[in-house]
Amino acid sequence: MSSCGVDVALRTDTQRKLAQFDRLRGKEVKPGEFWDIVIITAADKQQELAYQQQISEKIRRKELPLGVHYNVFADPPGAKIGNGGSTLYALQRLEALYGDKWTHFAIILIHAGGYSQRLPSASALGKIFTALPLGDPIYQMLELKLAIYIDFPSHMAPGVLITCADDIELYSSGTEHLRFDKPGITALAHPSSLTIGTTHGVFVLEPSASSEYQELEYRFCRSFLHKPNIEKMHRSGAVCRQIKNFHTGDSAHSRRLDSEIVYTDSLFYMDSNTATLLLSFFKEAGTLHCEIDAYGDFLQALGSEASQEYTTDTSNVTKEEAQLIEVREKIFFLLKGTPFNVIVLNNSKFYHIGTTQEYLYHLTSDIKLKSELNFQSKTFSIFPAKAENCGERACIIQSILDAGCSIAPGSVVEYSRLGPHVSVGENSIISSSCLAATVDLLPNSFVSSLSLNIEGRVMYTTIVCGVNDNLKNNVKLLSELQHLQFFGISFLECLNLWGLRVSGHLFSGNGASLSLWNARIFPVCCTMDESVALSAKMLRAVQSKLALKVYDGKYFSIEEMLSYKDVKDMLKFRHQLYEEISVHQLKEKSSL
Structure with missing residues (x-):
C-alpha cells in the first residue's frame, strides 16, 4: 500500500490489463482470446443507430479488437422494460x-440504455461512450470495460456476462x-461500507472456509438483498468483520483495521443453460409491460x-405496473x-461514473483512481504550455485550447x-463545444453543445445549467415552477430574467x-459559436440578476434535442478535432 492509499498490487494488475487490451486494439483476435460477441443495449432505435455509428467509427479507426461481433440491441417500442427486460430481449435477438x-x-x-439525465454530456451519444483521460487514441467507457475484463473470456464457459455502462470494477x-x-449464476462481490450497501445489492454468504485473508475467494451465497437497510443487513447475516494489518513504514510499527x-x-455471469431458461420464459411471457431489474429480480430469486x-416489495420501484408482481413471481419460481x-474480491474497488459530480471528482480529484488507471490531466489535446491557470487538477480530453484561455481546478473539458x-470556473464541465468569443463561465457550470x-x-x-442541478426533478403544475431550481435559484425567476413566458408551450412532452x-429554454442557432454564446449569456443573466434581451428564434428542451440530434455532425466535429490534434502531434515529433 502506497502513502496515498493506492494499492500497488491492484494498480499493477490494472495496468497489465490495459496494456493487454492495447495490444489487441486494431488486431484480429484469436479464438478464445477475447469476447465472441459484445452486446450494447440501447433505449430505442434512435439510440441504437447512434451507438452503431460510433462503434463503426471505432472499428474503422482500429480502436477496438477486430474479428468480434459487435451488436447493439434497442429495447422494443412501448413500455419501459428495465435492464432485466433488456437482458431477456437481447437473448431473443441473439x-x-x-x-x-x-x-x-x-x-x-x-446495459447502456437510457438518456443520462444525471450526466447530460452523455445524453446524446451515450454513457458507454463517455470519454476518459487515458489512452492514445483515448479510451471511452467501452474500451475501459473491455480492458478491465480482458482476462474473463479465456476463463469462462459459454454464457453471458452482464454489466452496466457507468461503473468501473478494479481488482x-x-x-x-x-x-x-x-453452472448457474456467478456474481462478483466487493467489500463495502454498510452505507454503500443501502444503495446496492448485498450478498449473504456462507461462512468462509479459511480464516486467513485472501484476495480472491469462491463462496456460496445464501441470499441476495436488494438495497437493504442496515438493520436488515444485520438481521440477515450479511455483515462481516474485516480485519487487516497495515505496516506504517517499518516492521516495528503497524496498525490494525x-x-x-x-x-x-x-456484474454477474450466467451460463448458457440459465440464459436459455430465461429466454424460454420470455418467449412464453410475450411482451413485457413492466420494468424488470436484472439484479433485483434475477438475483433475489437465488440462494438457499x-x-x-x-416479489411484492415495490419500495425500490420507480413506477409500479400491474404486471410487475406476476412477472416477478414467475421469475422467482423459474430461477429458484x-x-x-x-467470487469475493477482497482487494477490489467499485467506482460509479453516472453523475456530473462523480464524473468531476473521479477525473480531477480522485488521487487513487488517477493512479490506478494512470489518468492524465491532459489527454490527446493541444494544450500550450503557457496556457493560464490550467493546473494538474483540470482534466482536458481531446480538445484544443488557445494559450490565452483559463481553466480552473476541478473542471473537465x-x-x-x-x-x-x-x-472556465472551478468544477465545471465543457463538452462538445466551441467557445470562440469572450466567455467567462461561473464555477459549477455545465456546458454541452448538440448538433440538430x-x-x-x-x-x-x-445545454447550460449548474453541475448540481437536478434535471429530473419535476412538478405537475405551472403554478409550482418556483419549486424547480436552476443554478441555485428559482426557475420561475430565471424565466423572468430570460423573458420567457410561462405557458403550457414552455414544456415539451x-x-x-x-x-x-x-x-424549452435553450436557443436553437445556425452556428455552434452563436449557440454557446447565447446559452452562456443565460447563465450570466442568472448570476447578475439582469434581464436578457429576448431571443426571437426557436427554443428546444433537452428532451427535444435528443429527438433531433444529428449524430453524424457531432462525430464530424470530434473527428475534426482528432485530425487537427494528430497533425499537431506529428509536427511536434518531427521537430524533435
Missing part, C-alpha cells in the same frame, strides 16, 4: 441472429484468474435462503434452485475548442410532468 450457436459463445452484455486476484465456469463491511454487487417476499456462486478569451437536424438543415443548441429536462 437467437434470431445466431441460431443455437450463441449458446457456445463467450458474450458480454453491457487484484494475485496469481489466480477469475473463473466463470460453474477492524471494521464492519458487507459484500456488494457489480431466497424468499418470495421480495439455480446454483448461485459468488472534453471534445471542445476554447478560444483565447475563455475562462431540423428539416434537413444542421442547427446547434447548447405530454405535460404530465414539468422539469428542466423538458423545458
Whole structure:
C-alpha cells in the first residue's frame, strides 16, 4: 500500500490489463482470446443507430479488437422494460441472429440504455461512450470495460456476462484468474461500507472456509438483498468483520483495521443453460409491460435462503405496473434452485461514473483512481504550455485550447475548442463545444453543445445549467415552477430574467410532468459559436440578476434535442478535432 492509499498490487494488475487490451486494439483476435460477441443495449432505435455509428467509427479507426461481433440491441417500442427486460430481449435477438450457436459463445452484455439525465454530456451519444483521460487514441467507457475484463473470456464457459455502462470494477486476484465456469449464476462481490450497501445489492454468504485473508475467494451465497437497510443487513447475516494489518513504514510499527463491511454487487455471469431458461420464459411471457431489474429480480430469486417476499416489495420501484408482481413471481419460481456462486474480491474497488459530480471528482480529484488507471490531466489535446491557470487538477480530453484561455481546478473539458478569451470556473464541465468569443463561465457550470437536424438543415443548441442541478426533478403544475431550481435559484425567476413566458408551450412532452429536462429554454442557432454564446449569456443573466434581451428564434428542451440530434455532425466535429490534434502531434515529433 502506497502513502496515498493506492494499492500497488491492484494498480499493477490494472495496468497489465490495459496494456493487454492495447495490444489487441486494431488486431484480429484469436479464438478464445477475447469476447465472441459484445452486446450494447440501447433505449430505442434512435439510440441504437447512434451507438452503431460510433462503434463503426471505432472499428474503422482500429480502436477496438477486430474479428468480434459487435451488436447493439434497442429495447422494443412501448413500455419501459428495465435492464432485466433488456437482458431477456437481447437473448431473443441473439437467437434470431445466431441460431443455437450463441449458446457456445463467450458474450458480454453491457446495459447502456437510457438518456443520462444525471450526466447530460452523455445524453446524446451515450454513457458507454463517455470519454476518459487515458489512452492514445483515448479510451471511452467501452474500451475501459473491455480492458478491465480482458482476462474473463479465456476463463469462462459459454454464457453471458452482464454489466452496466457507468461503473468501473478494479481488482487484484494475485496469481489466480477469475473463473466463470460453474453452472448457474456467478456474481462478483466487493467489500463495502454498510452505507454503500443501502444503495446496492448485498450478498449473504456462507461462512468462509479459511480464516486467513485472501484476495480472491469462491463462496456460496445464501441470499441476495436488494438495497437493504442496515438493520436488515444485520438481521440477515450479511455483515462481516474485516480485519487487516497495515505496516506504517517499518516492521516495528503497524496498525490494525477492524471494521464492519458487507459484500456488494457489480456484474454477474450466467451460463448458457440459465440464459436459455430465461429466454424460454420470455418467449412464453410475450411482451413485457413492466420494468424488470436484472439484479433485483434475477438475483433475489437465488440462494438457499431466497424468499418470495421480495416479489411484492415495490419500495425500490420507480413506477409500479400491474404486471410487475406476476412477472416477478414467475421469475422467482423459474430461477429458484439455480446454483448461485459468488467470487469475493477482497482487494477490489467499485467506482460509479453516472453523475456530473462523480464524473468531476473521479477525473480531477480522485488521487487513487488517477493512479490506478494512470489518468492524465491532459489527454490527446493541444494544450500550450503557457496556457493560464490550467493546473494538474483540470482534466482536458481531446480538445484544443488557445494559450490565452483559463481553466480552473476541478473542471473537465472534453471534445471542445476554447478560444483565447475563455475562462472556465472551478468544477465545471465543457463538452462538445466551441467557445470562440469572450466567455467567462461561473464555477459549477455545465456546458454541452448538440448538433440538430431540423428539416434537413444542421442547427446547434447548447445545454447550460449548474453541475448540481437536478434535471429530473419535476412538478405537475405551472403554478409550482418556483419549486424547480436552476443554478441555485428559482426557475420561475430565471424565466423572468430570460423573458420567457410561462405557458403550457414552455414544456415539451405530454405535460404530465414539468422539469428542466423538458423545458424549452435553450436557443436553437445556425452556428455552434452563436449557440454557446447565447446559452452562456443565460447563465450570466442568472448570476447578475439582469434581464436578457429576448431571443426571437426557436427554443428546444433537452428532451427535444435528443429527438433531433444529428449524430453524424457531432462525430464530424470530434473527428475534426482528432485530425487537427494528430497533425499537431506529428509536427511536434518531427521537430524533435
